[in-house]
Amino acid sequence: MEISGKTKLVGIFGDPVDHTISPAMHNAAFEALGLDMAYVPFHVRKSPATDLKTAVNAIRALNLCGVNVTIPHKEKVLKYLDEVDPDAKAAGAVNTIVNRNGKLVGYNTDGPGYLLSLKEDIGFTVRGKRIVILGAGGAARAILRSALEKRPASIVVANRTLKRAEDLIREFEASYPVVMKAVGLLDSAIAQDLNNASLVVNTTSIGMKGTGAPDVPLEALPRGSIVSDIVYVPLETAFLNAAKARGLRVHYGLSMLVRQGALTFELWTGKKAPVEVMQRAALAALNLK
Numbered sequence: 001m002e003i004s005g006k007t008k009l010v011g012i013f014g015d016p017v018d019h020t021i022s023p024a025m026h027n028a029a030f031e032a033l034g035l036d037m038a039y040v041p042f043h044v045r046k047s048p049a050t051d052l053k054t055a056v057n058a059i060r061a062l063n064l065c066g067v068n069v070t071i072p073h074k075e076k077v078l079k080y081l082d083e084v085d086p087d088a089k090a091a092g093a094v095n096t097i098v099n100r101n102g103k104l105v106g107y108n109t110d111g112p113g114y115l116l117s118l119k120e121d122i123g124f125t126v127r128g129k130r131i132v133i134l135g136a137g138g139a140a141r142a143i144l145r146s147a148l149e150k151r152p153a154s155i156v157v158a159n160r161t162l163k164r165a166e167d168l169i170r171e172f173e174a175s176y177p178v179v180m181k182a183v184g185l186l187d188s189a190i191a192q193d194l195n196n197a198s199l200v201v202n203t204t205s206i207g208m209k210g211t212g213a214p215d216v217p218l219e220a221l222p223r224g225s226i227v228s229d230i231v232y233v234p235l236e237t238a239f240l241n242a243a244k245a246r247g248l249r250v251h252y253g254l255s256m257l258v259r260q261g262a263l264t265f266e267l268w269t270g271k272k273a274p275v276e277v278m279q280r281a282a283l284a285a286l287n288l289k
């Protein structure tokens, strides 16, 4: 990559930001398509809180094409933007900002990226299916909202803090003709929900860096159902390994990461993302290939 006076810049705001593999994915994609663009990490501290506002204003001042936004800024950033896409507004979080001639527009590609990865990478579509989501945090909310748009038969949200799952369901249930239910993550009743589920997805942070697996009875799942984990470090989480040991199909967190990145790339460049290039770069950045 050669930086010149014409190079257009994008980046990522986060705290911490040093472990992100997004620069590797996007820079590989820019190079593959011969785009004079570069992606850099920006460590925007959580506190003082004014730093985020200053950083968002700097997108205009420095004429960046846009940025990704990651933990802990995804929710707080909404109030500093000129416009927020309806999907991102409903998800309550922005992971991508596009600078349209000084107008900053927020998007969320996490939910759509997740569904795209299910469809493109393992041929799974949500319509009419029974789904169990483990977790009720930011990623769960984005996935829930995108999934509801595709009219599944039912969605169960299971969370350690039951109230958080209940609040999430309450927020969406009036707007969608989908059966929804909240349960505790360790509630034994979850076995009945898994019994006829086509997809169970772990959106909790359990399993990150190899720390355990959600304690749910995978043996209750019917044959042919899919076990998905959005945690991508390690790639093969204990949850996915347990699913494989039971002969269930699995879907990887890296697949979501690459697809949300691809959608972001398309928002910034208007060009079709080279998904395989991005996937290879992500694996290399994780020292997996």
Ligand code: NAP
Pocket: 110, 134, 135, 136, 137, 138, 139, 140, 159, 160, 161, 164, 185, 203, 204, 205, 206, 208, 230, 231, 232, 253, 254, 256, 257, 258, 260
């Ligand atoms: P978050 O908003 O902080 O939510 C964390 C969730 O994990 C909550 O439901 C929380 O339950 C649960 N949790 C945390 N520790 C737990 C434990 N020890 N036992 C049971 N439940 C626990 O985080 P997030 O932004 O949704 O991210 C969640 C995970 O998804 C992270 O690992 C993140 O790296 C990953 N992620 C991956 C992608 C991708 O592209 N593949 C995209 C986004 C996020 P409580 O409500 O009870 O605290």
